[in-house]
């Protein structure tokens with residue numbers, strides 16, 4: 328068995344783990360990232376593409392924002408199509424000039440990997456059977472298997488950034504951990520296509536046939552979603568069937584102008600709200616999808632991971648540079664306070680725009696009333712806008 332040492336062992340080489348590793352390394356704090364997949368596998372994942380300003384700022388602080396600022400698009404609003412009309416949510420006007428950055432999460436992850444390479448950051452891929460040990464002692468350690476051998480990493484702290492299916496959350500005793508979950512009775516069928524976007528801004532569509540979303544990655548790469556039953560499989564949807572159904576759910580003028588093309592990626596994602604409390608156990612800290620999941624409607628997945636990383640980064644900085652551990656002590660409480668607001672917003676926006684099975688005619692009228700109130704009230708639009716651009720850290 329090889330034995331090495333680091334200050335912060337990070338499980339998971341997705342956006343959360345990489346961003347924290349990069350931020351800490353730039354402050355001279357030693358980390359190692361243990362990722363069970365290959366880099367190509369991680370970079371092959373297609374995820375969301377709307378970044379809050381807080382995330383953009385963290386990427387700047389990490390020295391990873393150059394390509395994002397060159398290729399990303401600042402968006403100052405988005406459209407909601409409903410009841411035969413299209414209304415614009417003016418983020419800039421309703422949220423004190425705020426905006427969001429439209430830039431693919433796959434590109435974020437690529438930029439983070441490139442930055443780790445540039446700094447000689449240690450990211451171990453194909454790290455199998457990761458196990459966390461002695462988490463409540465002053466000498467926690469992590470073991471993993473690779474190349475036929477077992478390896479041990481002694482550390483001060485472990486950060487579980489290993490996503491919903493990772494090992495970290497499961498390393499917290501069941502009598503300590505409390506999990507909250509809501510499963511939605513539908514999924515999102517997503518398609519990526521090398522076609523120009525349907526419009527200059529995102530279009531969220533509420534339709535009697537089901538929800539649809541027109542998004543983008545660039546002016547030549549578009550991302551579309553339609554709500555589908557949980558029983559559907561991506562392979563059951565031809566490109567033609569997808570485009571036809573999407574157009575039925577969009578306003579006529581948008582559908583008429585939609586440029587279709589072959590799908591270069593097609594997948595169905597289930598929707599769930601999930602939170603695990605606490606986000607700390609001994610010297611283990613959970614971050615990102617390891618601790619919480621949101622339905623993608625409000626684009627809060629990566630953005631709620633970002634605030635976890637911000638709080639952890641500040642907590643480790645104070646601990647190592649000033650001997651002040653208050654930030655680490657109140658990490659879980661502080662992170663959860665913002666996570667739950669992101670959960671609320673994502674749940675609200677999902678209920679506002681989706682067609683739930685078994686909705687009564689009363690439920691449908693109440694949904695329309697919610698939309699009518701939203702677009703007749705500046706206060707309601709300001710509330711939506713401040714949540715969409717991101718609540719303060």
Ligand code: APR
Pocket residue numbers: 338339340341342343344361362363364369374375432454457488489490491492493494495614615616617627628629630632
């Ligand atoms: N050992 C090592 N690595 C693991 C293990 C394990 N047991 N289990 C999972 N991982 C890795 C996964 O392969 C993945 O690369 O942890 C990483 C977790 O990354 P994400 O699931 O992307 O989660 P996170 O980094 O928190 O990102 C949060 O980005 O990926 C999106 O939907 C996600 O929007 C959310 C945001």
Ligand code: PHB
Pocket residue numbers: 374375376377529542543550623624625626
């Ligand atoms: C995306 O571009 O993938 C996207 C955008 C906004 C959302 C969800 C997904 O709310």
